[in-house]
Amino acid sequence: MRSIHAVIFDMDGLVFESERIAMRAFIRTAHHFGFQMNELMHLNLTGRVEEDCAAQMQRMYGQDKDVRAWRAYLREQKASIRKAQGGRVGKRPGLLALLSYLHERDIPFALASSSTRQTIDSYLESEYLLHEFTNIVDGSQVERGKPDPEIFLRAATLLGVEPEHALVLEDGLAGITAANAGGFVSGFVYDDLSFAGSVDTGFPILIDLMSVDDVRTTADVSFDTLNDVIGYLEKARSVRQ
Incomplete structure (x- = not known):
């Protein structure tokens, strides 16, 4: 175990319940366009910037599929679901307790999300957390999205910490891969999206997908x-610097 001097949070599915919205929207989109969709597909896709998401979906379903149209419809569905929830996205269980702990122990932390700054601020405002996350790196600030570690390296520089002493908290494969590549301590926090069900008919997924257990062992x-x-952080405090 390494000593931990800072924590870097992913946002969607880690700080907020926004991936629950995304999964429901994906199921709607899959039914509308006729492609297969399940929790593992989402696990392997989440955390990427928009261009990478589209490219990955193209590999998943075939170069002849109009995934741009799928993703445009997906964004509409996500907005509709969020509106029906009064604009709220919901906080992940344990978030407030963890933030309180970090403040009490004077452990600096940052938010590193592939989303736009506008989306980040909108989510933070809707859950009354604008005051909490003052160190933020968004998708527009990097040239290469996850699974490249650039976004986490920028966050570490912002916090003044070496990657080997920073814990990156992630809920997706791309984020865990990025954290490992950057030399961070990668922490996987499983976001169970099985509640939304799956779509088992239609255009098939053409590539092998990593399972939840695969991602757990990768972290x-x-x-x-x-x-x-x-x-975990309490145990890490006792580790020599």
């Missing part, structure tokens, strides 16, 4: 909830 450490991160 340095795995947590069931953000509450569990507190215990």
Whole structure:
């Protein structure tokens, strides 16, 4: 175990319940356009910038598929679902307790998200957390999105910490891969989206997908909830610098 001097948060599915919105929107989109969709597809796709998401979906379903149209419809559905929730996205279980712990222990933290700054601010405002995340790196600030580690390296520089002493908290394969590539301590926090079901008919997924267990073993450490991160950080405090 390495000593941890800072924490870097992903946003969607890690800080907020926004991936629950995304998964429901994906299921609607899959039904509308006729392609297969399941939780593992989402796990392997999440965390990427828009261009990378489109490119990955092209590999998943074939170069002849109009995934740009699929993603435009997906964005409409996400907006519709969020509107029906009064604009809220919801906080992930254990978030507030973890943020309180970080403040009490004077452990700096940052938000590193592939989303636009406008989306980030909108989510933070809707959940009354604008005051909490003052260190933010968004997708427009990097040339290469996850699984490249650039966004996390920028966040580490912002916090003044070496990657080897920063814990990156992620819920997706691309983010865990990026954290590992950058030399960070990668922490996988599983976001169970199985509630939304799946679409098992239509255009098939053409590539092999990593399972939840695969991602767990790829990460340095795995947590069931953000509450569990507190215990890990307490143990890391006793590690020599």
